[in-house]
Amino acid sequence: MESMSVMAEDMGYDPRAGETRDAKEGTTQEDRARDLGMMSEQLKNRSMEVFFEVGEDENYTYPWTDQVDFNKRTELDCEGKPTTQVNKDIRALMAEGYGTIVLKNPRGMHSVGVGILNKLNLIVEGSIGYFGVGLIDGPNVRIQGRVGWSCGENMMAGTVVIEKNAGSTFGAAMRGGDLVCKGSVGSRTGIDQKGGTIIVGGDTGAFSGFMMQRGRMVVCGNAGKNLGDSMYDGTIYVGGEIRDLGVDAVPAELTDLDKAWLTRKLTQYDLMPEKGIDHFTKIIAGKMLWNYDNLEPNEKKLIL
């Protein structure tokens, strides 16, 4: 009983006596959240997207990273090795100063090249499996085959270019860098994308851009159903047909700035369509979901 009394004293109110914190302190949960910096201003149809300076140096390096020389090149044969060994070998080679590493015989191996927080040219001669090159911050990766599910998940910086197709959840929760698939990708591309650029040369499947928060996605081919479902922010450009849009995803005008950016990016990765980019459709968030919690029940039904 003593401990309960002490607890009530610490809390400033006694729940056993039916007191609530709000009544005792005269504050609301919203007030307290604001005091703690957990709530910002009401969001009213304004983009939260941060546009980086073109010349900004994105190659942020960590203090413990190895100094590598891009001209120092070596090959690493994955044949018969478990993934953990391949990833350890990559780190060991970086520690020796190798800045260009060629992976041989990956044969669909999962989780290859994850967590590389350094400058590096990583060339994969073949295809890799699930969760390839996730959580990377800095390397330039070129994959000559295809990738499985969740390639580039949580990628922070760098460039990943895949020559063939990719599986689902391509670039999930990606935060920065360029993730490029020259072929087609599976479903839920860029789910929870928080930044960076995803470029798909072919088609993308259902629920692409689901709960997208920032960043840009470019799909040169067709997009499956529920494109941009529940997206908060960010921009999706589609060159082909869109099967249908998800909740709160709306078409927007393709501006000259968009066209200039698309031209630059698609040219950079040799994916510029022959007929140009004027036919692209731009999709953004309608922002109706931003204030969802403040809506009346009937209004919520109207949105969903």
Place this chain on the structure above:
Amino acid sequence: MCGIAGLIHRGKSSDVGSEMTSMLTALKHRGPDSTGFAVYGEPNEGDYIMRLKVAEQEDMASGYDMQDKIDARIAIVEKRLAEHNASIKAKDSATPYALRYVLSHEGDTEAMARYIEDVEGTEILSLGNALELIKDLGDANVVADNYGLRDFKGTHGIGHTRMATESDVDIRSAHPYWAFPYNDVSVVHNGQITNYWLKRRQMEQKGHRFMSSCDSELLAVYTADNLANGATLEDSLKASIEEIDGVFTYLVATRDELGMAKDTMAAKPLVLYESDDMIAMASEEVAIRAILPQEIDTTDPYDEEIRVWKA
């Protein structure tokens, strides 16, 4: 999680047994509880191949007289085969509880199958002119070695490595499932079916039998029901997208076809390789690479996609 794999050679037989073993070995990490194969040899119209189990693996440790019980069950099975004018042309047993018969039979195979499954502990794993359905506890290598599968030659096959999430670790809950009573139709599945009980009740009201409480069995029964109503395999796969709720990717094999269907959410993986000679598919590309180490192009089927290939 479970892993599924399928393989079909166009217009020729190949080492399907060893190929499927390699593919499923590569998928072992997706499900270590049990492994199953449904492989198809050249159809022999005159003979039926029947694979059945008369006990579960775990039953073997349940008492000193288990072997006596098994012998008694086998005797009843063979007596009932004779009552249905089925003559036994060959008989093998890879394990004490799993048997393979080659039968000569003319007449109602469904009635015969139901009569045999009435024997205590007995389940027909497959019945047909080309299908050999093998499933047991353990990984692909263990099952393939125990059942002598590596030398099997045929046109196509499907397989499954199981991580039990919805039902027990036993043979009756292992995949593939035979689409009773349809000769040569088998199913493997990766996913969860959320309207399982609703659809199961519907199927049971139509007279279909369920041997397990594994949701994947529903797909076999559902396919059998559609085929019985005159649907093609393609029709059945297409209808399942609308009628089966949940997240699923499943493969169906018939005597000369292999089909796949992916649910409306595309939440379960499948990687597909197609060439003029063969089609291979699996939950992960690493399984396809186990038999095709050279550089190949593969794709992911999309949501609501169905495909059917002919051998």
